[in-house]
Amino acid sequence: MRAAVAISQDADDPLSGLVLDDVPVPDPPPGWARVQVKASALNMHDLWTLRGVGHPAEHLPMVLGCDAAGVDEEGNEVIVYPVIADADAGGGDETLDPNRALLSERHDGSFAEYLTVPRRNLVPKPSWLSFEEAACLPVAWTTAYRMLFTRAGVRAGDRVLVQGAGGGVASAAIGLASAAGAVVYTTSRSEAKRKAALDWGARAAVPTGERLTEKVDVVIETVGDATWKHSLRSLRPGGTVVIAGATSGPNPPADLARIFYLQQRVIGSTGCTRHELVAMLRMMEATGLRPVVDRVLPLEDVHSGFRAMEAGELTGKAVVLPS
Incomplete structure (x- = not known):
């Protein structure tokens, strides 16, 4: 073969x-x-x-x-x-x-x-x-599902920032979070990808690093060095950053003072369980998400x-x- x-x-x-x-x-x-x-x-x-x-x-x-x-x-x-x-x-x-x-x-x-x-x-x-x-679905979409719902506990009405619109995990996270009733912001250097993200349900798509109109509850981070400072600055006190990759580099400055003073949470996430894959399929059927x-x-x-x-x-x- x-x-x-x-x-x-x-x-x-x-x-x-x-x-x-x-x-x-x-x-x-x-x-x-x-x-x-x-x-x-x-x-x-x-x-x-x-x-x-x-x-x-x-x-x-x-x-x-x-x-x-x-x-x-x-x-x-x-x-x-x-x-x-x-x-x-x-x-x-x-x-x-x-x-x-x-x-x-x-x-x-x-x-x-x-x-x-x-x-x-x-x-x-x-x-x-x-x-x-x-x-x-098996890798990118389930990774996004676990980041959003298992690790961050995203609920309807939550504000979510997805860094790097257009990538496999990011595009999945935008669609999944929007389908769940979250308000989604996203970033990209590409105007075409920002436009596509709006079609997938994002409320706003801005150039990488641009300040958002409000602080978010959750950041979905798979980019790393290039977006890390923006992720922390966009997060509300007590909010959560979930990390499942670092395509631009894995060792950004930690900014520990901001994290502990604002009581922000930084959570790692890898893959998904079989149960989460099945649960995601049920959600997709219910919402029509593809x-x-x-x-x-x-x-x-x-x-x-x-x-x-x-x-x-x-x-x-x-x-x-x-x-």
Whole structure:
């Protein structure tokens, strides 16, 4: 079968280590299922792997891809929950299992015609979602859902700032928070992305770093260095910043005086539980919310999708069709 495989890592030229190759169709071990992948989606996690960040070189070669929607061996349409973990080891939350692994970290991922995962990782795909839409959800959308509702406890009427409109997690957070009745502000250097964010439900979209008209209750932060000061200055006393990434750099000045004096909370968030994925699907059905698909590409064009992601050209998700 055809697959996009990471064979080497290079911080300056990450895509040089991604090749298209023929690999064996995987044989599922006991308790696992084989899924024919109908659609996958690109994530920054794939580029971090190719740059050698958080992914040991000894795990290469590895089929990349964290998101998948497809058909299992019984013909059921499924979404693949991407965290391979023991929920009991995390006290009922598999994201707290110290041995957890996202798909493509220790197990071949979804940029292939077939993949294998534990059977508990299969979630029925609702008929109202296309395979392309469903493939956008497992990583970016569930990350946003957990940040908003599990970690920050966002409720209707809350003021929420989402930094970096246009990225996968940010676009999901704008839609999810708006659908839940929150008042959403967002930022971007791109006028086109600011305009798109208004279509997704944001009340206001301003240039990166511009002062907001009011303080917010919650900031959704995935950008890091470039937006950190603005995030803290936009947050009300007692408010919450939730962090699930730092695409512009992971070590901004902490501004501890502001944090302790204003009693602000800074919370980390990683991935989601299987239960949260199911809960998000129920919310999407109830509200009519759908993911934003920027483009759909054949597997042979996966490099062009990643180049667009690197350049910040995506507004929403890039979807890949393995076959």
